[in-house]
Amino acid sequence: xxxxxxxxxxxxxxxxxxxxxxxxxxxxxxxxxxxxxxxxxxxxxxxxxxxxxxxxxxxxxxxxxxxxxxxxxxxxxxxxxxxxxxxxxxxxxxxxxxxxxxxxxxxxxxxxxxxxxxxxxxxxxxxxxxxxxxxxxxxxxxxxxxxxxxxxxxxxxxxxxxxxxxxxxxxxxxxxxxxxxxxxxxxxxxxxxxxxxxxxxxxxxxxxxxxxxxxxxxxxxxxxxxxxxxxxxxxxxxxxxxxxxxxxxxxxxxxxxxxxxxxxxxxxxxxxxxxxxxxxxxxxxxxxxxxxxxxxxxxxxxxxxxxxxxxxxxxxxxxxxxxxxxxxxxxxxxxxxxxxxxxxxxxxxxxxxxxxxxxxxxxxxxxxxxxxxxxxxxxxxxxxxx
Amino acid sequence: xxxxxxxxxxxxxxxxxxxxxxxxxxxxxxxxxxxxxxxxxxxxxxxxxxxxxxxxxxxxxxxxxxxxxxxxxxxxxxxxxxxxxxxxxxxxxxxxxxxxxxxxxxxxxxxxxxxxxxxxxxxxxxxxxxxxxxxxxxxxxxxx
Numbered sequence: 001x002x003x004x005x006x007x008x009x010x011x012x013x014x015x016x017x018x019x020x021x022x023x024x025x026x027x028x029x030x031x032x033x034x035x036x037x038x039x040x041x042x043x044x045x046x047x048x049x050x051x052x053x054x055x056x057x058x059x060x061x062x063x064x065x066x067x068x069x070x071x072x073x074x075x076x077x078x079x080x081x082x083x084x085x086x087x088x089x090x091x092x093x094x095x096x097x098x099x100x101x102x103x104x105x106x107x108x109x110x111x112x113x114x115x116x117x118x119x120x121x122x123x124x125x126x127x128x129x130x131x132x133x134x135x136x137x138x139x140x141x142x143x144x145x146x147x148x149x150x151x152x153x154x155x156x157x158x159x160x161x162x163x164x165x166x167x168x169x170x171x172x173x174x175x176x177x178x179x180x181x182x183x184x185x186x187x188x189x190x191x192x193x194x195x196x197x198x199x200x201x202x203x204x205x206x207x208x209x210x211x212x213x214x215x216x217x218x219x220x221x222x223x224x225x226x227x228x229x230x231x232x233x234x235x236x237x238x239x240x241x242x243x244x245x246x247x248x249x250x251x252x253x254x255x256x257x258x259x260x261x262x263x264x265x266x267x268x269x270x271x272x273x274x275x276x277x278x279x280x281x282x283x284x285x286x287x288x289x290x291x292x293x294x295x296x297x298x299x300x301x302x303x304x305x306x307x308x309x310x311x312x313x314x315x316x317x318x319x320x321x322x323x324x325x326x327x328x329x330x331x332x333x334x335x336x337x338x339x340x341x342x343x344x345x346x347x348x349x350x351x352x353x354x355x356x357x358x359x360x361x362x363x364x365x366x367x368x369x370x371x372x373x374x375x376x377x378x379x380x381x382x383x384x385x386x
Numbered sequence: 387x388x389x390x391x392x393x394x395x396x397x398x399x400x401x402x403x404x405x406x407x408x409x410x411x412x413x414x415x416x417x418x419x420x421x422x423x424x425x426x427x428x429x430x431x432x433x434x435x436x437x438x439x440x441x442x443x444x445x446x447x448x449x450x451x452x453x454x455x456x457x458x459x460x461x462x463x464x465x466x467x468x469x470x471x472x473x474x475x476x477x478x479x480x481x482x483x484x485x486x487x488x489x490x491x492x493x494x495x496x497x498x499x500x501x502x503x504x505x506x507x508x509x510x511x512x513x514x515x516x517x518x519x520x521x522x523x524x525x526x527x528x529x530x
Contacts, residue, residue, distance in 0.1 A: 120470070125402075132436050134405075135404045135410065136404065136436055137494055138402040139402050139403055140526070141466055141477070141496060142466070142482055143470040146468070146470075147464055147466055147470070151463060151464050151484050154462045155461075155507070158507050199467065199468075200467040200468075200479075201467060202464045202468065203464055203467065251436060253484055253493075254436065258462065258484075
């Protein structure tokens with residue numbers, strides 16, 4: 001029997017601000033601007049929003065949305081503190097809320113001043129999820145995800161022979177895709193040589209292995225599929241969705257296997273709910289805080305075996321026209337960093353046939369992942385309604 | 387004529403310091419005494435790190451700290467080139483090794499006195515102690 005949540009909820013609206021490095025706007029203003037765009041895209045009024053899941057910390061909280069949008073009767077306000085896994089995990093909470101009738105239309109939104117506001121090392125110290133890292137690792141010189149995740153990447157290279165050339169292929173492919181999209185931070189071509197010549201951040205990660213610190217806002221609306229069908233845009237349903245938490249979730253250092261991400265658990269449940277597998281995907285939007293993060297997630301998602309993802313990304317396979325186009329908007333590496341909500345938006349565009357020059361021909365089904373904090377994971381599988 | 391203000395020297399960046407909790411205080415107290423103290427469950431005897439109130443194996447809330455051996459093998463490492471905190475700018479690049487301690491837990495700490503090119507996963511190292519001030523001593527590794 002099909003899972004009760006399969007296809008019962010839909011992405012009914014999507015919205016973004018310009019992605020920039022430098023803005024005068026606050027995180028809250030960016031978040032509200034994107035939210036209004038998503039509400040308009042759905043053909044709804046702000047008054048129709050009765051559930052809010054804001055990315056936290058950063059941007060606004062439910063109270064700000066009531067005050068700014070005059071929401072008459074907010075029925076759900078939730079935080080999902082999973083870092084980069086938050087936005088896709090929020091789809092699960094939103095889907096449950098609209099499927100059960102608790103809410104009609106749930107707004108998930110991000111507002112981020114990652115360039116003009118607090119930078120990554122300052123920002124993360126404020127997260128409760130980073131308390132252990134702040135106590136035990138920051139004092140010895142490990143603050144940032146680039147440092148904390150580099151040790152896992154080193155293991156993968158040592159165990160499986162993954163190389164910087166594989167990392168570069170991910171960076172270059174994301175850039176090629178970004179250039180096709182009109183709303184990106186990085187719009188100049190990038191070569192493998194540029195990647196290899198970029199400065200070392202935390203070995204083995206170079207500058208172009210790292211996602212952007214950028215400013216911007218993004219938002220999506222989740223509505224019951226039965227309701228979304230009568231709204232403005234083509235129906236894109238959530239077939240499967242799940243979140244997963246790894247062992248030792250707040251400390252990578254103490255995790256028995258540094259390469260175990262929460263996505264291992266989320267992928268199993270997400271695929272089961274959807275009743276499909278990796279071979280059914282026409283396109284994949286994969287959380288790319290680092291090039292290596294994409295490489296490892298491809299294994300966890302079952303696109304290749306563990307240890308084979310380096311060679312898997314080569315030879316155009318993950319580019320447009322390849323077997324599995326990945327991050328057709330340029331991702332966090334080249335479009336902008338709004339904690340992966342831009343990945344949900346891009347997948348929705350692909351399935352609506354609105355992806356412009358980056359459109360994957362006849363895309364009917366795809367997946368989007370989140371990865372965050374110290375390895376939390378989330379997966380959603382979306383499809384265009386027949 | 388008004389006096390020309392003397393430009394202030396840029397503030398010295400502060401080292402991020404641990405804020406010990408009720409659970410972790412014995413660990414930090416141990417480092418200050420040059421001892422590697424680890425939390426053990428009083429009921430099932432299993433070691434756990436970082437310190438926390440409940441044993442995840444048997445759910446006992448009783449525990450005690452015991453001195454543990456200071457040797458270990460390198461599980462992995464990174465070389466930090468970009469100082470995400472300005473305090474570390476003068477030290478960069480610095481190696482941070484994640485070490486499988488013989489005591490059965492991991493410790494992440496700077497590795498000193500070894501060149502990056504000589505470093506291998508599985509390398510033997512030992513814990514050492516760096517007093518930072520009267521209250522705080524931080525761990526680092528040296529070649530075994």
